[in-house]
Amino acid sequence: MGYVILWLVAAAIGELYFLLDQNASRKRAVFPVFMFGLIGAFVVILSFLGAPAGVLIFCTICGVAIALVSINRVRFCDNCGATVGLFKTGISPAEKCSRCDAPLRK
Numbered sequence: 001m002g003y004v005i006l007w008l009v010a011a012a013i014g015e016l017y018f019l020l021d022q023n024a025s026r027k028r029a030v031f032p033v034f035m036f037g038l039i040g041a042f043v044v045i046l047s048f049l050g051a052p053a054g055v056l057i058f059c060t061i062c063g064v065a066i067a068l069v070s071i072n073r074v075r076f077c078d079n080c081g082a083t084v085g086l087f088k089t090g091i092s093p094a095e096k097c098s099r100c101d102a103p104l105r106k
């Protein structure tokens with residue numbers, strides 16, 4: 001159970017970083033690493049907890065799908081540095097920054 005709490009703390013710190021850091025290009029570089037790192041850590045924790053191989057494979061596939069959707073959906077504003085779409089549901093990315101209304105690019 002301790003691993004799970006550690007993982008949740010790491011995820012929360014990561015999200016906080018993406019909300020606080022205003023450097024869009026740095027966040028754009030860090031975000032995929034963060035997402036796949038979290039997924040990888042989650043699967044490792046599950047295997048520590050004795051999850052069967054089928055569960056691990058299923059979680060890996062779901063986790064990669066979630067990571068890819070998030071990476072596509074979350075945008076970083078070059079104008080003001082905001083993170084847009086981190087807590088948004090759905091798969092389509094925002095076209096404009098929610099803070100400064102500047103158009104967003106990938």
Ligand SMILES: [Zn+2]
Nearest residue numbers: 077080097100
């Ligand atoms: Zn903006």
